[in-house]
Amino acid sequence: MTDATIFPQLEIPETIAAGPGPGNTDGRVLARFAGAGLADHMHGDVLRGMVECKHMLRAVMGTDNVHTYGVTGTGWSGLDVMFSAVQPGDKVVMFVNGTFSGIDGLTVRMRAATAGELAANPMDPQPASVTIVNVPHGQSVTGEIVEAALAAHKPKWAAMAHWETGSGRVNDIRGFSDACGKHGAMGLVDAVSSLGVEDFRIDDFPGVHGWASCPQKGICCLPLTYAPVSFTDHYIAELLKTGTRTFAHHPILEARHWGIIDGKDVEKGTYHRTHSAYAVSAFHEALRILLQEGVARRAKDYTFHEGALKSAVAAMGCEVTSNMTSLVVLNLPPAMAGREMELVQHCRAQNFGIWPTLSEPVQVRIGILNLLQEHVIRDIVARFGQAVRELGGTFDSQAVEAALAAHYGQAIAAE
Ligand SMILES: *Cc1c(COP(=O)(O)O)cnc(C)c1O
Numbered sequence: 001m002t003d004a005t006i007f008p009q010l011e012i013p014e015t016i017a018a019g020p021g022p023g024n025t026d027g028r029v030l031a032r033f034a035g036a037g038l039a040d041h042m043h044g045d046v047l048r049g050m051v052e053c054k055h056m057l058r059a060v061m062g063t064d065n066v067h068t069y070g071v072t073g074t075g076w077s078g079l080d081v082m083f084s085a086v087q088p089g090d091k092v093v094m095f096v097n098g099t100f101s102g103i104d105g106l107t108v109r110m111r112a113a114t115a116g117e118l119a120a121n122p123m124d125p126q127p128a129s130v131t132i133v134n135v136p137h138g139q140s141v142t143g144e145i146v147e148a149a150l151a152a153h154k155p156k157w158a159a160m161a162h163w164e165t166g167s168g169r170v171n172d173i174r175g176f177s178d179a180c181g182k183h184g185a186m187g188l189v190d191a192v193s194s195l196g197v198e199d200f201r202i203d204d205f206p207g208v209h210g211w212a213s214c215p216q217k218g219i220c221c222l223p224l225t226y227a228p229v230s231f232t233d234h235y236i237a238e239l240l241k242t243g244t245r246t247f248a249h250h251p252i253l254e255a256r257h258w259g260i261i262d263g264k265d266v267e268k269g270t271y272h273r274t275h276s277a278y279a280v281s282a283f284h285e286a287l288r289i290l291l292q293e294g295v296a297r298r299a300k301d302y303t304f305h306e307g308a309l310k311s312a313v314a315a316m317g318c319e320v321t322s323n324m325t326s327l328v329v330l331n332l333p334p335a336m337a338g339r340e341m342e343l344v345q346h347c348r349a350q351n352f353g354i355w356p357t358l359s360e361p362v363q364v365r366i367g368i369l370n371l372l373q374e375h376v377i378r379d380i381v382a383r384f385g386q387a388v389r390e391l392g393g394t395f396d397s398q399a400v401e402a403a404l405a406a407h408y409g410q411a412i413a414a415e
Helices: 027-035 042-061 075-083 099-112 113-120 144-151 173-183 235-243 277-293 295-315 340-348 374-390 397-414
Strands: 067-071 091-098 130-133 156-162 186-190 208-212 224-230 327-331 366-369
Touching: 027 277, 042 067, 042 224, 042 277, 067 075, 075 099, 075 156, 075 186, 075 208, 075 224, 075 374, 091 144, 099 130, 099 156, 099 186, 130 144, 144 156, 144 173, 156 173, 173 186, 173 208, 186 235, 208 235, 277 295, 295 327, 295 374, 295 397, 340 366, 340 374, 374 397
Parallel strands: 091 130, 091 156, 156 186, 186 208
Antiparallel strands: 067 224, 208 224, 327 366
């Protein structure tokens, strides 16, 4: 018998999305998503929109790479396209310092495993050709760590997260790129958290040949749209030699619908798979907003507001261990140590969407994606402070106010 229950319409409340992602989607993006007409994926304006997105994305990423486009889905979709060039038996060194680079490491191990290695441990293969370099939670991957590992192993591929969102740590992309160049490794970077938040140009890192990001963090385009990717000609040439066993996530085939054929821009894309006019419109608007504000301006605003939030929670007695500018990762004051998960759940129950870390040790994560206004940061600080008090914690409100006033006061003086 089939279950014929028709549930009431799904209502989802508006929350304060103050986590590591997804970030708050701009009203302009949602308006374009809902405002697009239904047109199929070969309609002239949809194809034109995709080509325009491609050009705007190159500006956002700072690249002349022809193979720069969006992959339908989320961050892992873009990363799956990027890692699809890794073949069974390939020698890879992967740097892991938290949850997300850990999953990148799993992806790499699945890709590089031989058939026998995969069958021996299908869900968690341990191929002999992959070296995972583990850096403790709360620490960054440094250029020295990368240099030493690549000198020792001389891999074909090296991979790292630019910003490890699990622990809120920025990794040394300059050192990574330099070491890749020096040792002839092709660098692959998970830039899911950094793109659109930090001011950097991917072409300034010539040791890195593949980049993947996501729609819903720095690009601020959650309504399931596109994960930006970019590949150098060297990466594409390598892929043309080896091939890869995927159609949907093939880095060369997936580019066709964006008007990238035989390594060149063409006026109109050709069919690869169905694209949504709604998603294309939303992504197009998100890129327009980012370029209108400017990546550099956005990056400065993140640095500034993260500084305010950090000083406010420090004034409450919390210890901040992160250095990303879109996310503050903290330990509660000593008297409340060990109650981080309880505090996060308490906040989430009130639709104040902060997060715990997903791997040990449990810490609190408060994000500010697209929340770059003084009154919003003050609201986050007030809600967090109230939750600390409701759990029995104490702090000096005047010290917190002084920290915020000093910070925002200085900014007004500096403008
Ligand atoms: C968020 C994140 C991911 C996963 O992105 P999804 O959009 O959830 O698929 C991967 N890597 C890093 C560094 C991230 O921050």
